[in-house]
Every structure is written in structure tokens, then in C-alpha cells.
Amino acid sequence: MATVTLNQAEKTYANGYKAIHGINLEIQHGEFTVLVGPSGCGKSTLLRMIAGLESISDGEISIDDKVVNKVAPADRDIAMVFQNYALYPHMSNYNNMAYGLRNHGHSKSEIDSKVREAARILQLEDHLERKPSQLSGGQRQRVAMGRAIVRQPKVFLFDEPLSNLDAKLRVDMRLEIKNLQQRLGITSVYVTHDQVEAMTLADRLIVMNGGVAEQIGSPIDIYEKPETLFVAGFIGSPAMNFLPGKVSDDRTHVVVGDKVKLDLDHDVEAGRNVTVGIRPEHFRLCGDDAGPVSASVRMVESLGAETLVYLDFGIGNENVTLRVQGTHQFAKGTVLKLSITPDMIHLFDTETGKRI
Amino acid sequence: MKRVQFEHSAVPYLFVAPQILIISIFFLWPAAQAVYQSFLLEDAFGMSSQFVWFRNFEDVLSSSSWTRSAIFTVVFSVLVSVLSIAISLFLAVRADEVVRGAKSYKTLLMWGYAIAPPVAGLLGNMLFNPLMGDLYMAFNSFGFEFNHIENANDAAFVVILIAVWKQVSVNFIFFLSGLQGIPKSVQEAATLDCKSPERRFWTITFPLLAPTTFFLLVINLTYAFFETFGIIDVSTKGSPGGSTATLVYKVYVDGFLGADLGGSSAQSVLLMIMVSVLTVFQFRFIERKVHY
Numbered sequence: 001m002a003t004v005t006l007n008q009a010e011k012t013y014a015n016g017y018k019a020i021h022g023i024n025l026e027i028q029h030g031e032f033t034v035l036v037g038p039s040g041c042g043k044s045t046l047l048r049m050i051a052g053l054e055s056i057s058d059g060e061i062s063i064d065d066k067v068v069n070k071v072a073p074a075d076r077d078i079a080m081v082f083q084n085y086a087l088y089p090h091m092s093n094y095n096n097m098a099y100g101l102r103n104h105g106h107s108k109s110e111i112d113s114k115v116r117e118a119a120r121i122l123q124l125e126d127h128l129e130r131k132p133s134q135l136s137g138g139q140r141q142r143v144a145m146g147r148a149i150v151r152q153p154k155v156f157l158f159d160e161p162l163s164n165l166d167a168k169l170r171v172d173m174r175l176e177i178k179n180l181q182q183r184l185g186i187t188s189v190y191v192t193h194d195q196v197e198a199m200t201l202a203d204r205l206i207v208m209n210g211g212v213a214e215q216i217g218s219p220i221d222i223y224e225k226p227e228t229l230f231v232a233g234f235i236g237s238p239a240m241n242f243l244p245g246k247v248s249d250d251r252t253h254v255v256v257g258d259k260v261k262l263d264l265d266h267d268v269e270a271g272r273n274v275t276v277g278i279r280p281e282h283f284r285l286c287g288d289d290a291g292p293v294s295a296s297v298r299m300v301e302s303l304g305a306e307t308l309v310y311l312d313f314g315i316g317n318e319n320v321t322l323r324v325q326g327t328h329q330f331a332k333g334t335v336l337k338l339s340i341t342p343d344m345i346h347l348f349d350t351e352t353g354k355r356i
Numbered sequence: 357m358k359r360v361q362f363e364h365s366a367v368p369y370l371f372v373a374p375q376i377l378i379i380s381i382f383f384l385w386p387a388a389q390a391v392y393q394s395f396l397l398e399d400a401f402g403m404s405s406q407f408v409w410f411r412n413f414e415d416v417l418s419s420s421s422w423t424r425s426a427i428f429t430v431v432f433s434v435l436v437s438v439l440s441i442a443i444s445l446f447l448a449v450r451a452d453e454v455v456r457g458a459k460s461y462k463t464l465l466m467w468g469y470a471i472a473p474p475v476a477g478l479l480g481n482m483l484f485n486p487l488m489g490d491l492y493m494a495f496n497s498f499g500f501e502f503n504h505i506e507n508a509n510d511a512a513f514v515v516i517l518i519a520v521w522k523q524v525s526v527n528f529i530f531f532l533s534g535l536q537g538i539p540k541s542v543q544e545a546a547t548l549d550c551k552s553p554e555r556r557f558w559t560i561t562f563p564l565l566a567p568t569t570f571f572l573l574v575i576n577l578t579y580a581f582f583e584t585f586g587i588i589d590v591s592t593k594g595s596p597g598g599s600t601a602t603l604v605y606k607v608y609v610d611g612f613l614g615a616d617l618g619g620s621s622a623q624s625v626l627l628m629i630m631v632s633v634l635t636v637f638q639f640r641f642i643e644r645k646v647h648y
Contacts (some may be wrong), residue, residue, distance in 0.1 A: 075551060
């Protein structure tokens with residue numbers, strides 16, 4: 001177990017491109033931290049900086065209060081699981097797991113017991129003598145996990161470890177990783193672009209965009225109180241609806257388009273232009289009773305457990321997504337009555353994108 | 357299960373015909389001719405010949421000059437192959453690590469590939485010319501009593517140097533592409549697992565290059581056996597006293613210069629057998645160890 005501290009960590013490439021803009025972060029003992037963001041946001045670069053595969057241009061990274069900027073990757077006491085497994089193709093699975101231990105001068109019997117223990121945990125006992133090429137994708141990823149856990153490192157680093165697996169296997173492995181991490185209690189940093197992985201695995205979530213940590217917090221905090229428009233749009237699926245609005249003169253509601261009025265209980269000055277954010281699951285269908293909002297149906301997608309309805313709010317061609325439980329049949333053009341409680345409305349400054 | 361049957365047609369045979377024709381004219385026919393010739397004893401003017409069974413072979417095998425040439429060929433081939441593989445592997449690994457100006461390094465190292473063996477021999481000739489050769493002068497000014505015209509070892513050094521230099525660029529290209537075929541993440545995983553770059557090279561990089569190395573070993577042995585003819589012919593011509601004549605060069609000297617067609621044919625048949633055995637050995641025993 002260990003802490004990882006990033007103090008104004010920066011990365012500038014030789015061509016002058018700044019991939020990471022001064023990130024501050026403190027990861028606690030045994031904490032599972034997930035870095036999430038769109039491709040090119042710098043999340044993998046940051047992970048590789050912690051691993052020592054990328055140099056740190058400015059600032060400091062410490063593991064257990066020891067600055068590791070100049071420490072070789074092999075001496076940082078970390079283990080990494082790669083997206084494409086990165087197993088050594090010429091070695092048996094046993095040797096793949098034993099390789100790191102051998103280089104760190106462990107005794108033969110010690111290595112053997114550690115590898116067999118890891119193989120038992122990961123159900124790889126029958127595959128130890130085989131080579132990685134003889135295994136399926138899921139088994140290979142297990143060997144890669146095994147290679148990481150036999151080292152009993154201070155920190156686990158995961159670089160999109162599940163993106164090469166098929167959907168079902170991904171769910172299984174996700175649970176397995178969570179389970180394993182909790183059991184071993186090893187501090188972990190996990191990079192993904194998949195928000196389901198991010199939400200389910202993280203003790204703490206870091207949403208990155210353009211080399212900056214947009215928001216750091218627990219997954220539920222981030223879902224309930226996104227600090228910026230970017231975070232609001234990135235976390236949650238289907239994505240949050242954004243509508244241009246103007247706060248009414250008496251500050252009791254916000255006017256969206258020319259006919260929709262939503263009640264507010266935010267502390268915001270009158271007449272201000274804002275971006276209104278509403279999650280698709282936070283609308284309520286009011287049946288035939290007069291709800292405050294009425295909108296006509298443009299398209300319906302039935303997913304079985306839930307139905308996604310795309311609505312015309314009278315603001316150009318943009319759809320507003322509504323998510324309702326169960327199956328519903330709505331004909332195109334049907335007018336639905338909706339309501340929304342004021343505390344489910346997010347307001348953002350249109351200029352800065354910051355939460356109001 | 358029934359096999360798929362294609363309609364018999366002459367078209368496929370037509371497509372392979374040019375290749376078969378080329379192999380027949382330039383390989384099968386001369387090879388058969390050589391086997392036939394090796395059983396004949398011809399007079400010096402080529403007027404008459406006599407069927408002598410294996411006498412040519414007996415003569416060749418009992419001649420000390422052939423034995424000496426055979427030993428030289430083996431030593432020469434092993435040295436040329438091992439040295440050129442080792443040097444080019446070293447260069448490829450270093451060039452692969454270079455970040456700034458990588459292209460220029462690689463291009464310069466590949467350049468030698470474009471040089472024909474006789475031209476390489478000519479370059480060697482100039483460098484080792486006793487009157488004006490830079491390397492000849494340099495060696496002697498350092499205090500070596502270097503004289504490849506009279507000293508057999510010095511002459512061998514010259515042909516090996518030229519042959520290795522010529523081959524390094526070929527091997528370099530293959531090793532470089534082999535290195536670039538190793539996934540970057542595997543190298544990175546190794547950096548996390550092993551601190552020492554040397555150990556990482558021998559435990560990860562080198563085993564992953566084994567198929568390339570094996571392929572190059574076959575190519576280089578063949579090169580040392582046959583293609584160095586041009587280099588030897590231009591630089592030493594087998595001198596002093598036939599000490600730098602490989603078996604192939606000796607076939608040429610005895611057959612075309614010495615006009616002993618029977619003996620020279622017997623030598624080339626022996627050479628063919630040796631190469632076949634070597635090839636079978638390589639694929640049987642070495643290739644087995646490189647697959648993963």
C-alpha cells in the first residue's frame with residue numbers, strides 16, 4: 001500500500017505540445033482512482049508519467065512521499081496492465097509472471113509459490129505451461145494481471161485493460177478487477193474512456209479534458225454535481241441535455257426557447273443567460289395532467305428495460321432526450337407532458353461553462 | 357470429406373512454365389552436366405574424354421589443396437556470418453534507440469546494400485593497396501607488419517573484412533525491421549519488470565528477434581559460400597598460394613583457369629552435397645528453437 005502524490009505535474013513533448021497542464025492530486029492508501037476522458041485528453045500520458053515510461057517535464061510525482069521523477073520504472077515498485085496485454089510471446093505464462101520476480105532477485109521457491117498463488121486466484125493453474133498465444137483474450141488479460149499481482153507492488157497501473165475484450169467478458173473482468181483490488185488493498189490508478197467502467201470501479205474519479213483535470217471527486221458527486229459543462233456532458237449516458245435559457249425577472253424560473261418555463265430555486269441574478277442541463281432520466285412523465293412542459297415526440301428507441309424518447313422542444317433541430325423506465329409506444333408527433341423538480345436542474349454559465 | 361476438384365486445365369502449367377524453364381536452363385541442366393562431367397577425365401585440350409567413375413572424387417578428396425580450401429571456407433563462412441550478424445545487430449539496436457536524426461543514421465547504414473560484391477572488392481583493393489592504400493598504411497604505421505600479399509592470415513583478414521562490411525547493411529535492414537516489429541508495449545512491460553537494459557536485451561529483445569536471426573544465418577552462410585566469389589576474385593584472387601580461395605573460387609580456378617573440368621565438376625558436386633546437408637541441418641535443428 002502506498003500514496004501517490006502529483007504536485008503540479010506537467011508534460012511537454014519535444015515538439016512543444018503540452019499534453020499535461022500542471023495536475024495536483026493526492027491518491028490515498030488503497031484507493032482506486034480512475035482517470036477518464038475522451039481520447040487525446042492526456043489520461044494515458046499521466047498514467048505513463050507515474051509509471052516512468054514518460055519523463056516528467058515539470059513538477060513532481062511521489063510514491064509514498066519519495067519523489068520518483070528520476071527513479072527508473074523498475075525501481076518505482078509499480079506494476080502495469082496494458083491494453084494489448086503486452087505479454088512476452090516467447091515465454092510460457094508461468095515465466096511471464098515470474099520474469100519480474102527473477103529480475104528482482106527472489107529465490108526460486110519464493111517465485112514458485114507466488115506465481116502459483118496468483119494463478120490460483122486468477123484460475124490460470126491449468127495454463128501455466130502454455131504460451132500466451134494459446135490463450136483467449138480474457139485469459140491473456142488474466143496472465144497480465146497475474147504478472148502485476150505477483151510483484152505485490154505499491155501501486156497498480158491499468159491502461160485501458162478491458163478495451164480489447166468483448167462486451168460480456170468486459171463486465172466479468174470489471175467485477176474481477178474490483179474484487180481483486182479490494183481484496184489486495186493495493187493503491188490503483190486506472191485509465192479508461194468507458195464511463196461505465198469509470199463509475200463502477202472508482203473510489204475517486206478524475207475527469208480529464210485537454211490535459212487538465214476538470215473535476216475530481218467520487219463518481220456520485222460528479223454525476224450529481226458536475227462542475228463544468230464538459231463533465232456534465234461526458235459523465236452520464238445518454239448524455240445530459242443542454243438547453244439555452246434566460247433567467248426570468250423574478251428569478252423563479254428559467255425560460256428555454258420561447259414556450260418552455262422551468263421552475264428554479266437557484267440563487268442566480270435575473271435576466272442572466274445560462275445553459276440549462278437536464279439529465280434524460282430526470283424528467284417525469286405527467287400522463288394527461290397538465291405538466292409544465294409539453295413537447296412532441298420525434299423518435300423513440302426501445303431498449304426493453306427503458307425507452308429513450310427524442311423530443312422537439314422548439315429550439316431548432318436539436319433533440320431533447322427523455323429516458324423512461326419500461327416500454328412505451330409513442331407515435332411520432334404525440335405531445336407529452338413533462339415535469340422536472342428544480343433540484344434536478346443544472347445551470348451553467350454560457351460563457352465559462354462553469355456551474356452556477 | 358470430399359476434396360475440392362478443379363477442372364484440369366493447361367493454364368496453371370502455362371503460368372509456372374517460365375519459372376520452370378529458367379530453373380531448368382540455369383540450374384537443373386548445368387547441375388546434371390556437372391554430375392556427368394565429374395565422372396569424366398578429359399585431356400587438356402578437350403579433344404577426348406574417358407569415363408572414370410569416382411576417380412575425380414578420390415583425387416579431390418585426397419588433395420591437400422582441396423582440404424585446405426574446405427577448412428578455409430568453413431572458417432571464413434562462420435566468421436563472416438557471425439561477425440556481420442553481430443555487428444549489424446548491434447548497429448540496428450543502437451540506431452533504433454536514436455531519436456534525433458534517426459533517418460540519416462539509418463540511411464547511411466543501409467547504403468552499403470547498393471554496392472555489388474565486385475565493387476566492394478575493388479574498394480578493398482584500393483584501401484589495402486601496398487603503395488597507396490590507407491588501411492594498409494595505417495596498419496603498418498601502427499606497428500603491425502601487415503602484408504596481405506604474402507601473409508595468408510593477413511589476406512584472410514582482408515577478404516573477411518570486405519565480406520563482412522558488404523553484408524552488414526543487408527542484415528541491418530532486416531534487424532531494424534525485426535526490432536520495429538516488437539510491440540512497444542512489450543518493451544515497456546519489460547522496462548517495468550527489469551532494470552538492466554543488457555538483461556532486457558538478452559531475455560526479451562534477442563529471443564523475439566530469433567526468427568530474423570535464423571533467417572539471416574541461412575542467408576549469410578549462403579552469401580559467404582557463394583556470393584563472396586566476386587570479392588575474392590577482385591581482391592586477393594585466392595592468393596597467397598590459394599590460402600584465401602573458398603571452395604566456389606577453387607572450382608572456378610581449377611575448372612576454367614586450370615582446364616580440369618572433371619576435377620572441378622567433382623568439386624562442385626561435393627559443394628552441392630555440403631550445402632544440402634547444411635540447409636537440412638539448419639532447418640531441422642536450429643529452426644526448432646526459434647518458434648514461439
